Amino acid sequence: MKLTIREIAKMAGVSPATVSKIMNNYAGISNETKQKVMNIIETTGYQPTFSAKSLATKKSNLIGLIYAGKINVELNHPFFNEVINSFKKTVGSHGYDILIFSNEKFNKERGDDYLPRSRHYQVDGCLLIAGEEIESAVYELDQSDIPCVGVDIELKGQKSSFVLTDNHKVSSNVVEHLYLNSVRDIGYIGGMKDSIISKLRTEGFIKTMNQFGLSVKEDWMAFGDFHEGSGYEAMKKILAKKPYPRAVFAASDMMALGAMSAIREHGLRVPEDIALIGCDDIEACRYSDPKLTTVKQDKEKLGKLAAYMLMDIINGDHESKSVLVDPELIVRESCGVHNIKKLRA
Incomplete structure (x- = not known):
């Protein structure tokens, strides 16, 4: 007994x-x-x-993990999966366990009540992972006395901090690379227009295009939701009219892979007809045909930073922090810019 x-x-x-x-x-x-x-x-x-x-x-050694969006990024999302693994290893080595919060509505009365559930389970803090269409309940938690750290979501609370990739640099690195390789006609596939990350990458794309004196053509811009199917549909929209762009930057690798399928279906080749660049550097980039050029987000660093920032707040450091992590352009076969041919109407 x-x-x-x-x-x-x-x-x-x-x-x-x-x-x-x-x-x-x-x-x-x-x-x-x-x-x-x-x-x-x-x-x-x-x-x-x-x-x-x-x-x-007075501590539970529990950290709540919340996917903070009505459009769920899911546990198997290739980008966030790597971020969370890095976070888990770091907090785990300091004695913390992770409690995953569901954001499905079990009943109409409850809704997405993250703050009451955080108090019920007495979590020491929460990691908020950005999805699309952030629920108001997330910001209620952010404004509470529970320590929070966001990844790809800007938090404003007195006990909150956030870390994200410098998304303006994500886009500027792509445009600069193409410009330096004599590519001027560049299309863009963004995520949902209302999402913070998509807005930042779109702003970075337009600003850098303007800096180099390049035209931002409405017919060459389309938006999805960071997932493969939306990239396919967005690319079909861009290909609906000639002339075509010589290169397309998709704001996620998943959308870029979808765009690659649409380009092939249209009887065109990557990179000979249209160069293609994605973002995130998920593992699938190395195995696609052709291998996908992408902007690498340092997922291990993002997860580790989020872990230490959250533990600092839990241990009494109440100063809010916002940390930007530099991206890195990884050039592979899908952006063989020297092999691109000019397509004419």
Whole structure:
């Protein structure tokens, strides 16, 4: 039979609170009482329950993981999966476990009540992963006293910080690379227009095109939702009229892979007819045919930074931080710019 802290206290002739204080190295307890309690614990092999530890330390060592969007990015999303793995390894090495919050509505009354659930499970903090169409409940949690760190979502709370890739640089690196390789006719496939990340990448694309004196053509711009199917449909829209762009930047690798399928279906080749560049550097980029040129986001670094930033807040550092991580252009076969031919109407 598993002993309880009350039974240990009874055996030692002290209160349960005294046993708890001794187990957590509180001052103010005589050496004789400490030794007596510790001898009983050692003899009986007593192990405190999770709830007893939490009550004593005021910490649960639990971190809530929330996919903060009505359009769920899911656990198997190739970009966020790598970020979360890095985060998990880092916080795990410091004794934290992760509790995944569902954002499906089990009933109409409950809705997406992240703050009440965070309090119910007594999480020490939350990691918020951005999806599309961020729910208002996310910002309610952000404004609370629960420590939060966002990845790809800007948080404003006094106990919140966020980390994201420098998304203006994501787009500027692509346009600059194409410009330096004599490509002037550039199309763009963005994510949902209302999403923060898509807005930043679109702004970066337009700003850099203007800086180089390149035309931003409405017929060569389309928007999806960062997933493969939307990239396919967006590329079909761009190909609906001639002339075609000589290169297309898709703001996610998944959309770029979808665009690649649409280009082939249209009887065109990548990169000979249209060069293609994605963003994220997911593993599939190395195995596509042709291999996909992409802007690499340092997913391991994003996850590790998010972990340390959250643990800092949990441990009393209340200063809000916003950290931008530099991207890196990875040139592969899909952007063989020297092999691109000019397509005419």
